[in-house]
Amino acid sequence: MHDADPPTDPRREDRILAEVDAARDEIVAFTAEMIRIPTVNPPGEVYRECAELIARRLETTGLAVEYVEAEGRPEHTAEHPRVNVVGRGAALPGGPRLHLNGHFDVVPPGEGWTVDPFAGAVRDGRIYGRGASDMKSGIAAAVFAVEALRRAGVELAGALDISATVDEESGGFAGVAHLCKAGIISSDDTRYAIIPEPFGPARVCLGHRGVYWFDVIAHGHAAHGSMSHLGRSAIDDMGTLLEAFRTRLAPELATRLSALPVVPEPSRRPSLNVNTVTGGQAGGGATQSPCVADRCVATLDRRFIPEESFDEVRAEIARLVASVEDDDPERRFTIEERMVVHPTSAPPGSPLVAALSRGVETVVGHPAELVASPGTYDQKHFARIAGIEHCVAYGPGPLEEAHQPDESCAVEDLVACTQVLALAALELVGPA
Numbered sequence: 001m002h003d004a005d006p007p008t009d010p011r012r013e014d015r016i017l018a019e020v021d022a023a024r025d026e027i028v029a030f031t032a033e034m035i036r037i038p039t040v041n042p043p044g045e046v047y048r049e050c051a052e053l054i055a056r057r058l059e060t061t062g063l064a065v066e067y068v069e070a071e072g073r074p075e076h077t078a079e080h081p082r083v084n085v086v087g088r089g090a091a092l093p094g095g096p097r098l099h100l101n102g103h104f105d106v107v108p109p110g111e112g113w114t115v116d117p118f119a120g121a122v123r124d125g126r127i128y129g130r131g132a133s134d135m136k137s138g139i140a141a142a143v144f145a146v147e148a149l150r151r152a153g154v155e156l157a158g159a160l161d162i163s164a165t166v167d168e169e170s171g172g173f174a175g176v177a178h179l180c181k182a183g184i185i186s187s188d189d190t191r192y193a194i195i196p197e198p199f200g201p202a203r204v205c206l207g208h209r210g211v212y213w214f215d216v217i218a219h220g221h222a223a224h225g226s227m228s229h230l231g232r233s234a235i236d237d238m239g240t241l242l243e244a245f246r247t248r249l250a251p252e253l254a255t256r257l258s259a260l261p262v263v264p265e266p267s268r269r270p271s272l273n274v275n276t277v278t279g280g281q282a283g284g285g286a287t288q289s290p291c292v293a294d295r296c297v298a299t300l301d302r303r304f305i306p307e308e309s310f311d312e313v314r315a316e317i318a319r320l321v322a323s324v325e326d327d328d329p330e331r332r333f334t335i336e337e338r339m340v341v342h343p344t345s346a347p348p349g350s351p352l353v354a355a356l357s358r359g360v361e362t363v364v365g366h367p368a369e370l371v372a373s374p375g376t377y378d379q380k381h382f383a384r385i386a387g388i389e390h391c392v393a394y395g396p397g398p399l400e401e402a403h404q405p406d407e408s409c410a411v412e413d414l415v416a417c418t419q420v421l422a423l424a425a426l427e428l429v430g431p432a
């Protein structure tokens with residue numbers, strides 16, 4: 001449709017930025033349209049409708065679109081099908097590919113809203129609704145970054161792919177992990193990946209900490225509650241153990257500090273949280289019978305930093321549990337593992353980080369702040385399953401508003417992030 005641009009054309013960048021700016025109303029409208037589809041997870045509502053909306057938009061942008069259902073995953077059911085959508089751009093032979101991925105599931109709205117969480121209202125320069133920040137605005141930014149390059153008539157040496165996926169909020173197993181396992185996202189053909197999670201227009205997120213979820217089970221001995229001396233309370237033993245975690249392990253964890261720039265700052269240190277404790281007879285208004293609890297289960301959430309090896313994290317827990325057990329010959333605990341996610345981060349000197357940083361300087365006017373996330377997101381699957389180590393998060397929306405009532409995203413931030421993504425994409429997959 002036009003002659004290829006010369007390799008360095010200062011006007012090309014301006015043209016791309018102008019195309020994004022001109023598409024401002026379309027970007028906002030597309031974000032609002034996605035918010036109006038309540039893709040609440042759990043349980044995973046109306047995924048297909050949202051996938052179809054995004055697919056139509058990707059087709060308009062000229063991508064070859066494919067739906068990928070999470071066949072074989074137990075959560076992929078007739079009532080709640082897990083439907084992902086992938087759009088692939090055409091590349092010149094051997095050209096690098098950049099993959100932009102966003103999740104379109106949202107957490108339930110919860111209490112405390114002053115606006116309809118699924119109306120996609122725009123007021124005073126902000127889009128409101130569940131997913132406005134985390135991360136339907138991010139999907140819109142990815143789509144319109146690619147669209148702006150097309151409208152600006154830029155021909156690329158490589159290609160841009162976009163996927164919109166499900167279930168990030170519940171671990172991403174039927175979403176990004178499924179696409180990676182199926183080889184649809186793979187380092188065989190994809191060099192870079194950007195996930196537009198909400199870190200805002202001036203922050204590039206290099207990666208995230210690790211997670212170790214496990215249960216500790218205290219094993220007691222049941223007896224009549226009126227003769228409790230004949231039993232052994234698993235709840236009491238759990239109390240002793242939790243106290244040991246608090247007074248012996250927590251201070252040790254507080255002495256460790258990661259070099260990874262995790263925000264907020266206190267999350268640069270590892271942590272241990274007790275997510276749940278259940279013991280004895282279930283409460284909640286049920287009629288109680290007098291029993292000594294013979295079983296108590298605590299689910300613990302250990303967040304670890306890249307400087308800690310997972311083997312040592314696990315061994316440290318096991319040693320503490322064994323030592324509390326040794327204090328009393330009658331005391332007995334077992335440990336059951338639930339989930340491990342290893343820390344991940346883009347390699348130092350990644351061209352992906354450099355390209356996004358340059359885009360931030362051009363659009364926002366100052367250098368990007370490099371951060372890392374305290375919690376995990378789909379980057380783990382790109383790195384661990386697909387083998388794409390050059391993966392980061394960069395996208396619109398205030399992180400602090402994710403999962404909150406009255407979640408919103410500033411239109412200015414949405415536009416700025418779209419511009420940065422477009423400039424970074426151009427740098428990474430190059431003009432033809």
Ligand SMILES: [Zn+2]
Pocket residue numbers: 103134135168197198377
């Ligand atoms: Zn998210």
